[in-house]
Amino acid sequence: MSSPFVGQVIDLLAALMLLIAFAMLAQRRLLRLIHLFALQGAVLTLNTMVVAVTLVQSHLWFSVALNLVLKVIVLPMILIRVVNRLGLRRDAESVGNLPFIMLVAVVLVILSFNVALPISRLAGTITRGTLGIAMASMLIAFLMMITRRKAVAQVVGFLAMENALFFAATSATYGMPMVVELGIALDVLVGTFIFGIFFFQIRETFDSLDTRSLERLGGRE
C-alpha cells in the first residue's frame, strides 16, 4: 500500500476519533454515550489494524484483538447491562453550560496540537501527525469526567481516556510494549467491574447515582 494513502486513512480515522470525543462530550443520554464509546473503540481498532497491516507489526494484531474484544464488545455490553439494570435507559443529565464546555474543548485541542508539535517532529512514525489529536481526545475525555455528575458517565469518560491513551501510544511509537498493554487492558476490565459494583452500592446507599451524594467528607457536615 502506498504511504500517502495510508497516511490519509490514518488521518481520517484520527479525525473521527476527535469528532466522537466531541460528540461524547456533548451527549446527554447515557445509552447514546455508551454507543459512542463503542464506536470510538471500533475506530481505534480499525486504526490499529491499518497500522498493523502497513507495517507488518505482528504484535499490533494482539492489540487489535484486545481492543476489539474489550472496548468494542465486552465493556459496552457490561455498561449497557448496568444501565438496564439500574433502569437508566432513558436517563439524561444536564451537562451545564454546553457551549462554554465546547469552547473549552476547542481551546484544549489547540493547546494539545501546540504541545504535540515538537514531539511529532521527533517521532519517525507514519502516524505522527495524529499525536496531537490523541492528546486532545484524552483531554476532552478528562473534561467530560469533570463536567458529568452521574457515575456511569464518569466511568465512560475514564474509559474514553484510556482509548485516547492507547491511540497516542499507537501514533507515537506503534503501541506500547505488550506487557504494559496487557496490564492496562486488564486494569480497565477490573476497574469496570469494580465500578459496576460501586454503582449498585451508591445506588443502594443514596438512592441515586449522582456522585454529589459522595461529596460529604467525613467530619464535615
Added chain:
Amino acid sequence: MVYWIALGAAGVAIPLERAVHARVFFTLGTLGGLLLTGVGLAGLSGWPQSAVLGLGLPDLPFHVRIDPLSSFFLLLLGAAGAAVSAFSAEYFQRGGGGEIRLVCLLYHVFLAAMTMVLIADDAYLFMLAWETMALASYFLVITDHRIAEIRRAGFIYFLVAHLGAIAILLAFGLLQLGQWDYTFEAMRNTSLGTQWSAAVFVLALIGFGAKAGFLPLHVWLPEAHPAAPSPVSALMSGVMLKTAIYGFLRVSFDLLQNQVWWWGVVALAVGLATAFYGAVFAALQTDMKRLLAYSSIENIGIVLAGAGLALVFHAYGMDLLAALALAATLLHCLNHALFKTLLFLATGAVMHATSQRSLGKLGGLIRRMPWVAGLALIGTLAIAGLPPLNGFVSEWLLFQSFLLSPSLPNSYLNMFIPIGTALLALAVALSSYVMVKFFGIVFLGLPREESLHEAHDIGLAARIAMGWLALWCVLIGLAPVLFLRTLDPVFQTLVGTGLRDSLARSNWTFLTAVAPEQASYSALAFLLVIVLVIVIVAMLLRRWFPVDRRRAPAWDCGFGKLDARMQDSAEGYGQPVKQIFQVFLRLERHHPSPFDRQPRYHSRIEDPVWERLYLPVARGVERLASIIGAVQHGRIAIYLVYSFVTLLLLLVVIL
C-alpha cells in the same frame, strides 16, 4: 527466639480449653526464659560470637552477634521473662483480657522480638525486631480493646513509639554515612565528624528515649501500663524499657567512636530531670499501676543519669570511673527489671483477687494474701533502695561515681554535678517514700472495701515466679561482688577498662568502689547489724515490758470504734509532696465547705507536660491540617480539575 516464635505459632494453631492452654504454653515459655538466662550467663564470659543468618531480603541477610553487652541484657530478659511466663500461666487461666490464643501468640512474639533486638548486628534486623516489638506490645496493651480508654492509651503508645522509631532510623541512616552498609560492624569502623556524631547521639537519645520514657516522651508510660494486663506491663516495664537502654548504650558507647563530654551532660540532665519528675508524680498517684509506671520513669531516669555520667568520664578518658558508673547503670537496669517485674506481678495478683486498681479501695491484704504481701515486701524494700537488697547496691555504686566526679578536669562540671547528686538523692529518697505508700496502703491496715475479705492468695506457679525474682533480688544484694565480676567483660567492651582490679582488691563480702580507704560496702555486715539490732530491741522490749500482747482499742477520741475509713489514705499520704512540689504540677482541687453534710473532696493531677508541650503541638498540627483541608472539598469534579490543571500545566511548562 525461634523457640518462642514456634511456641506462639503453636499456641495459635492448637486450640485448647482456656485454662489448659494457658498452663501448657506459658509454662513452656518459662523454659525458654530459663534457657535464655543460661545463654546470657554463658555469653558474659565468652568472646563475641557473630553469625550471618540466611533469612532476610536478598543481598540483605540478617547479622546476629552476641557480645557481653547483649549477653547481659539477654540475661535480664531471660530472668524476668521466665518469671513473667510462669506467672502468666496462672494469670491468663482465669479470664480477663481477650482471646487467649491471640494473647499467647503476641506474648511470645513480643519476647522473641526483644531477643532479636538484643542480638541484632545490623540496622535492618534491629529495626525489624524493634518494630515487631512495638507492634506486639501495642496489641498486648489493647488486649481489652473494647474499652475506649484503653484504646486511647494504646494510641498514645503507638504514636510515641513511632516517633522514636523514626529518630532511630535517622540515627542509623547517619551512622552508615553513605557506605550503604548497614551492619553494625561497618558502623563501628566509620569515624563520623563531630557534628554528625552529635546528631546521631541526639537522635538516639530521642529515639530510644521515646521507648524508655525519658522526660518529655514519657507520657505513654502512665497510660499504657495500667491499660495492659499485668504480666504484659511487667514485661514492658521490666524488660522492654531496658531494650531501649540497651540500644542507647549500644549506639553511644559501641557504634559511635568519639564521645564528647557534653553528650554525657545532656544525658545526665535529662536523666536527673526524669528521675525527679517520676518520683514526684509517683508519690501522688492513687492508682497502683500508674504509681508503678511513674516509678519506672524514675528508675529509667536514674539509669540514664548513670549512663550520662559514664559518658562524661569516658569522654575525659577516665575509664575506671566510667566503668564504675556503667556498672551502676547496668546493675540498676537488672535490678529494676527484677523488682519492677516482681511488683507488677504483685499488682496483677492483687487485681485478680480483688479486681481493684485504685489504692483508695485496697488495704489489709497482708492477711488475705500472705505470699503476695511477703514477696512484694522484698520487691518494695529493694526498689526503695534499702540494704541489704539489690537496689541499694546499684544506687550506692551510682552515688560513689557521682561523688568521685570532682576529679573531672572541667570546673563547670565540678560545680554542677554535686547539684545533680543532690537531685538524685532527692529522687531516690522520694522513691522510698512512694514505696512505703504502695506497700502500706495495699497490704497493711484494714480492708477499705467489703469485697476485699474474699481475696485469695496466688497459686503455686505464681509463687514460684515471684519467688524467683525475689531470690535474685536477695542474691544480688548479698553478693554484689561476685555478680559484678561476671559483668566485668561488659565494661571491658564498652569503655575499655574493667573493674577487675578494684574488685579483686575486695573479697566477696566487701564491695569496694574504687579504693577501700574511700568507701566500701558489705551487705552481710549490714544484714548482721540489722538482725542484731532487731534481736536486741526485741529482747529489750521483752525485758522492759514483760506483758503479753493484748489487744485494746487505740485512743479513739471518744468516737467509738476505729474503722477502715479513718486510716491514712493514698491521697492523704501524698499530701505533703503535693504541697511541696506544687510548682511542678497542674492541680485541680475542690475542697468541701465546712458546713457540707456530705463532704466530698476531689483533686485531679495532670501532667504539665501535656499542657505545655503536647497540646500546643497537637493544636499546631490541627491548624495546619485545617489549612490543607481547605483544598479538600470532597467533590469528585474538583479533584478531577486539580489533576486536569496539573496535567495541563506540566504539558505547557515542560514541552
